[in-house]
Amino acid sequence: MLINERLIVLDSQSRDRDELIRELASLAYKDGKLNDIDEYIEAVLKRESEYSTAVGFGVAIPHGKSDSVVEPFLAFARAKDIDWNSPDDKPVDIVFLIGVPEKDAGSLHLKILANLSRKLMKEDFRNSLRNIKTNEDLLDFLNKSELGF
Amino acid sequence: MKILAVTACPTGIAHTYMAAEALEEAAKKKGYDIKVETRGSVGVENELSDAEIKEADAIILACDTAVPMERFEGKKLLNVSVSEAIKNADDLIDRALNAKVYKSSTKTQEDISKTEPMKKEPTGVYKHLMNGVSYMIPFVVAGGIAIAISFLFGYDSASNEGSLAAYLMAIGGGNGAFGLMIPVLAGYIAYSIADRPGLAPGMIGGMVATQINAGFLGGLVAGFLAGYIVLAIKKYIKLPKNLQGIMPVLIIPVLSSLSTGLLLFYVIGKPVAAINNGMNNFLMSMSGANAIILGAILGLMMAVDMGGPINKAAYAFGTATLTAAVGTGSEIMAAVMAAGMTPPLGIALATILFKNKFTKAEIEAGKACWVLGASFITEGAIPFAAADPIRVIPSLMIGSAITGAMSMAFKATLAVPHGGIFVFFAVENLVGYIISIAVGTVVTALVLGVFKKNVAELAAQSK
Numbered sequence A: 001m002l003i004n005e006r007l008i009v010l011d012s013q014s015r016d017r018d019e020l021i022r023e024l025a026s027l028a029y030k031d032g033k034l035n036d037i038d039e040y041i042e043a044v045l046k047r048e049s050e051y052s053t054a055v056g057f058g059v060a061i062p063h064g065k066s067d068s069v070v071e072p073f074l075a076f077a078r079a080k081d082i083d084w085n086s087p088d089d090k091p092v093d094i095v096f097l098i099g100v101p102e103k104d105a106g107s108l109h110l111k112i113l114a115n116l117s118r119k120l121m122k123e124d125f126r127n128s129l130r131n132i133k134t135n136e137d138l139l140d141f142l143n144k145s146e147l148g149f
Numbered sequence B: 001m002k003i004l005a006v007t008a009c010p011t012g013i014a015h016t017y018m019a020a021e022a023l024e025e026a027a028k029k030k031g032y033d034i035k036v037e038t039r040g041s042v043g044v045e046n047e048l049s050d051a052e053i054k055e056a057d058a059i060i061l062a063c064d065t066a067v068p069m070e071r072f073e074g075k076k077l078l079n080v081s082v083s084e085a086i087k088n089a090d091d092l093i094d095r096a097l098n099a100k101v102y103k104s105s106t107k108t109q110e111d112i113s114k115t116e117p118m119k120k121e122p123t124g125v126y127k128h129l130m131n132g133v134s135y136m137i138p139f140v141v142a143g144g145i146a147i148a149i150s151f152l153f154g155y156d157s158a159s160n161e162g163s164l165a166a167y168l169m170a171i172g173g174g175n176g177a178f179g180l181m182i183p184v185l186a187g188y189i190a191y192s193i194a195d196r197p198g199l200a201p202g203m204i205g206g207m208v209a210t211q212i213n214a215g216f217l218g219g220l221v222a223g224f225l226a227g228y229i230v231l232a233i234k235k236y237i238k239l240p241k242n243l244q245g246i247m248p249v250l251i252i253p254v255l256s257s258l259s260t261g262l263l264l265f266y267v268i269g270k271p272v273a274a275i276n277n278g279m280n281n282f283l284m285s286m287s288g289a290n291a292i293i294l295g296a297i298l299g300l301m302m303a304v305d306m307g308g309p310i311n312k313a314a315y316a317f318g319t320a321t322l323t324a325a326v327g328t329g330s331e332i333m334a335a336v337m338a339a340g341m342t343p344p345l346g347i348a349l350a351t352i353l354f355k356n357k358f359t360k361a362e363i364e365a366g367k368a369c370w371v372l373g374a375s376f377i378t379e380g381a382i383p384f385a386a387a388d389p390i391r392v393i394p395s396l397m398i399g400s401a402i403t404g405a406m407s408m409a410f411k412a413t414l415a416v417p418h419g420g421i422f423v424f425f426a427v428e429n430l431v432g433y434i435i436s437i438a439v440g441t442v443v444t445a446l447v448l449g450v451f452k453k454n455v456a457e458l459a460a461q462s463k
Helices: A017-030 A037-050 A108-120 A123-131 A135-144 B015-030 B050-055 B082-097 B109-115 B125-152 B164-172 B177-194 B196-211 B215-236 B246-285 B291-304 B309-324 B331-353 B360-374 B378-387 B389-409 B420-426 B430-451 B455-461
Strands: A008-012 A054-056 A063-066 A073-082 A092-101 B002-008 B033-040 B043-045 B058-063 B077-080
Touching (some): A008 A135, A017 A037, A017 A073, A017 A092, A092 A108, A108 B033, B002 B082, B015 B033, B015 B058, B077 B082, B125 B177, B125 B215, B125 B360, B125 B378, B164 B177, B177 B196, B177 B378, B215 B246, B291 B309, B331 B389, B331 B430, B420 B430
Parallel strands (some): A008 A073, A063 A092, B002 B033
Antiparallel strands (some): B033 B043
């Protein structure tokens, strides 16, 4: 299971990108997905500095490959508008954080990212992510969405 | 319809797949078949087969990285950025079906991405010019024909206030269609460069170019200036988020229009006025010179900027000799008019002789050029000159110079300042005059045939 209800925040109060990434990463750390939170965040921010992971439509998919990741995970946050240097210049309010172990050569997480990206083009999908009320319902929704996990 | 597409982005994580999804959705909506090859971090998925490429009606490349191109030889190919596909997939499908055929002899995708890795779409001066010209053509044709009809009532009947001829002149002339011609040219060049925010400063710049008598060449300058100024403003002026709303409604239009307009007045305006003055003085000093050489010089001047400072000087010189020669007609005026008729006439002939060197729109506009040229409406040549100034203007100048020189050699005279064939009754030695115009027309067309490149080549070059 890549995601569970402990990796979901529906009302993040983070005010900027780095704060939000740290907030989600610490959830993953508490859940045992990471053994070194700083090293992981560094990997995510390094990736972010190459090319913003904001994809438009208010969505960003930060991700990092690092030895600090114990097992692959996906974390979700719904946030107040955050400036993420998005290609459509819109602020981001939906964030998926992905973590993958460096040694994990498999492409499972990439498949998930690919499927997730395709889903994000659909307005219905984005609306559901914005409107679902509880962590359980959101988890349920993601599991039903055939993202491949 | 069968559409194929390839999507790829530098990281291959998200945009590749978002673009693929957007294209698939858009095609489905139109009822077209589509297959999208994704070249992302997972590797190449859904790879296009040679058979599929052979059957496809059009190919869309939505890639920010290099992808293999040879396989698309001879197919209609549209090359855009990934983000374009995410934003305007619908539009891309239509554009792809009208796209140019890909030839691998031109620059490959690899070359492009090596030299300009972040460049979104192949741009090019040619593309911007063509956009401006294509919007300008209807104004030239409508205005030119209206003026020509007005001449039917007599070359100066437009001066009768309230007459139909006067209204036709008002519709077609400098206060109507011809007045809009250069603003539209400049506006849509800027639009092509900077999108919608470019239109206002471009059109305003075009209007300023008209005011300073800079002609269509001034209009080209105004269009490019406005377009790139808008791009620069968007890039370098960053407002706090709560003020961003005023960028498109206030900051961009005001700043870009003022800077375009003021640059034109201060930087372009003075030299233009100086050229006009200098040319006037130069012609005065030529008064006693060899008549044939003077005719050739007037011809060159009439064709070089069509409505710009040099053309205006030559025309003013012609009309001045008219007042000096009341009753007898002027050889110089005759040469000026003849040389002003050959550019549109030569182009009209060239669009028939060399169809592959003109776009479809140009070939259509070429038909109107017969009427415009015959009516001494030199402006008919402007869309062609604006689209490809470096090759077209010299061709027009050569033809006009020959006509001007021949008209002087035949000692043809003209007693009125305007009207083309409608005032041939006022021409002395009409046979020699017509021969001069015919020879210039044929020469213009032949030189155009030599200088101009095939349309396909030109488009490929600009990539």
